[in-house]
Amino acid sequence: MNLNALIDFMLVATNEGLGKASRASGISKATLSRRITDLEEQLGVRLIERSARGLKLTEAGELLMSRTETPLSEVAEALTAAREGLSTPRGRLRIAAPVLFSQLAMGQIGAEFCAAYPQIELEVVAEDRRVDLVEEQFDVAIRVNPSPDSSLVGRCFAKDRLVVVAAPDRPKPASGAVSPVAAIVMPSFEPTQWRLDDGQLVLEPIPTLRFSSFLMIRDAAIAGAGAALLPRSIARNSLARGELVQWGTVSGVEPELWVLHTSRRLAAPKVRAFVDFICARYPDKDLMLNASPS
Template structure:
């Protein structure tokens, strides 16, 4: 198989068209088209469906792109490392991360990483949705309690848990009385929270009065005394330490783990390995208290 033709095929697939790939790389559009046609002929496969205004990968083309893109990147990085006489991390590193971690810690983390590795061009996208790492060309995806995926491997670098917090001015309900509650996302008309304290367990009936889209907004609303809420311990620790908020106990059964995921392959690029090591250096024990201290 012609590696140059395969590399040109990956360029076109990644950019979504011959014209886009040509403009992004400065390669002649005719050359890219010819090399892809030669690759299709050598494989006796159609890799793209060509329309008047669109170009779409066939099923075979998508499989080839998914299986060869990472390998070609590794070959390119290996050649560059050998040429430079070392394995210093360099090149583009694309990361997808969840909203809360991005808002509270990732800016500081990213700044420290690029200072340590100035030859890495770090790009971070903040989103809570599941992303396709291969199709969307991400090197690392950070997620909370991700679903199992055979195409990905990774490691846990942080743990957290939920606590029920409230303003000191909000009285704890007695008996079966409901407490006004602030929730992240929609909540049922009334929910029961199983809460654990040093004195034992109890059931708290929560009546929603406010629904917002982020934990930062939840925390701010609870500070204002609107109601009680379930917050990650790492986010609540500073306010608990100053007495701005009080804890009513931990939420039973809500343990979270923050994972750094990357595509399954034998060799990791130097920049991905460096980022994973940097996460470990930032959070050596991976506790909520470490994350809270890091956010200061």
């Protein structure tokens, strides 16, 4: 079977027509049509129905496309990598990252990454929703404690701790019985208990304010509105300045940041470069060591 004919079939099917496929590839419509016809004759089935309104895949064509799309994209990436060299990542790299991490860290990380790889054009989209990397054409996603996903692979590059903090003039409850405290929480907060330092202190948070941002929660805690459960990296500068005091660390909870990409066997050189770069930035996986001032 002619591999070029198969690639051209995928090109026409993806672009939904000979004209668009021709403009995208620079291959003439006549050549594309002839190769698809040759492929149909080799297989003994019609792959595309042709009509005045355009082209439509037959059932056999849809089956062929579904079975060959990913393998062919891997072949194309392999050929591109062989031509360009694995040591020269290049092209546009789209990254989806959580809003807070983007605001606090991705500006500096992106600048340093592009300085190291000047042939890469970086685009970072700050969103807290779970993006679909394939459908939305992202190369990489950064997620906090991601759920298992068979279509994605990646590495944990940094960890944080959750701490309960409050303004210095707010009295800390004594250890022993469960202690109710006025609390500043996320809108998604559900009744729970904060067990600190292996259960020596147990707090029952009573929501008084709800904010959708850890930065707003931190600022409200500084203003004395109540106790707050924050990532240590967000609270560290306020703790150092004495604006907040730490009551304790929540036991058994450790937020993890992961860098993820699609599980295709051949990751693009630009993707491998970014994964290695951000993991090297946090050699001890400690988000505190490289947290930007806030």
